[in-house]
Amino acid sequence: MDTVGRVAVIIEDDADIRNLLEAVLTQAGFEVHAVGTGPDGVEAVRRYRPIVTTLDISLPGIDGFEVARQIRRFSHTYLIMLSARTEEIDTLMGLDSGADDYLTKPFRPRELRARIEAMLRRPRGGLPPPDPAPRPDPPDPVSTTSPTRPTGRAESSASVPEDEGWLTHNGLRIHAEMRLTELDGKPLELTRSEFDLLLAIVQGRRRVVSKEELALLLRGEPGSGGYVSDADRRTVEVHLANLRRKLNDHVVSPRYLQTVRGVGYRLAMPRGQ
Known part of the structure; x- marks a missing residue:
């Protein structure tokens, strides 16, 4: 089946x-395919190639x-995890396994729709290349506009100059x-959200980037001044924790991501300064 446009897969055992x-x-205008088990969900994502997948x-x-881990081996679908679990470790595990967002049950349908539309406004990419699949991926139905490349030369107090x-x-x-x-010198595999957050902090150099700014960035609303909830801030914190682990970065003596307590994050000082 060759599908284009707004296709969604639902993987949920509760009828x-x-x-x-x-x-x-x-x-919301999606062609929807719903299944009740994990293996059926993996197969549905492979078959229908959805732009959005919800996963219990x-x-x-x-x-x-x-x-989620199996889906990420071959698909870049926007993946939203739904769960009644509210512990931070569950959110961390969900995002670490490849989810783009994590929503607790019971959820508000309007909030789910808003989060999906926000993700669709963000550029795709920032994920590791998928394994070969039986068929090639379809043309990307969402905007492929790349983030604006920083211009000029980086300040010497934060990073070395840009190289092409x-x-x-x-x-x-x-x-x-x-x-x-x-x-x-080695490729670093990041999720879409992790890449966006890391890029924002690196581009900010020694300027403190607040959790509110980063949360709005993840929602596809950078600079909008929109409302940011505690859950949004917690999502940023979880993504940054994942980033630190992948970068092998230490909170006490950071090499890359420095926490400014109560405010946000900035790029750590260069080595030797």
């Missing part, structure tokens, strides 16, 4: 919630974390237009 999600996404964590057989579009700092290299990241 009532599955029906609610199907109604919400259908009203507590599935029979294999849980949502493993389903690359921003570099303490062995880290990040390219906005190609959406590539390297650490000490």
Whole structure:
């Protein structure tokens, strides 16, 4: 089946919630395919190639974390995890397994729609290349506009000058237009959200980038001054924790991401200064 446009897959074992999600996404203009198990969900994503997938964590057989990891091996679908679990470790595990967003149950249908529309306004990319699939990926139905490449030369107090579009700092290299990241000469695999956050902090150099700014960036509303909830700030914190782990960065003596307590984050000082 060759599909284009707004296609969504729902992976949810609770029939009532599955029906609610199907109604919400259908009203939002999606062609919806709903399944009740993890293996069926993986197959549905492979078959229908959705732009958005909602995924319950507590599935029979294999849980949502493993389903997300399997999906990420071949698909760049926007992945939203839904769960009644509210512990920070669950959010962390969900985002770490490849989810773009994490929403707790019960959720408000309007909030779900708003989060989906915000993701669709963000550029795709920033994910590791998928494994070969039986068929090639379809043309990207959402905007492929790349983030604006920083102009000029980086301040010497924060990072070395750009090299053909690359921003570099303490062995880290990040390219906005190609959406590539390297650490000490090796490719670094980041999720879409992790890449966007890291790029914003590197571009900000020694300027403190607030959690509110970063949360709005993730929602596709940079500079809008919109409302930011505690859940939005927590999502930023979880993504930054994942980033630190992948960068092998220490909170006490950071090499890349320095926390400004109560405000946000900025790029750490270069080595040797």
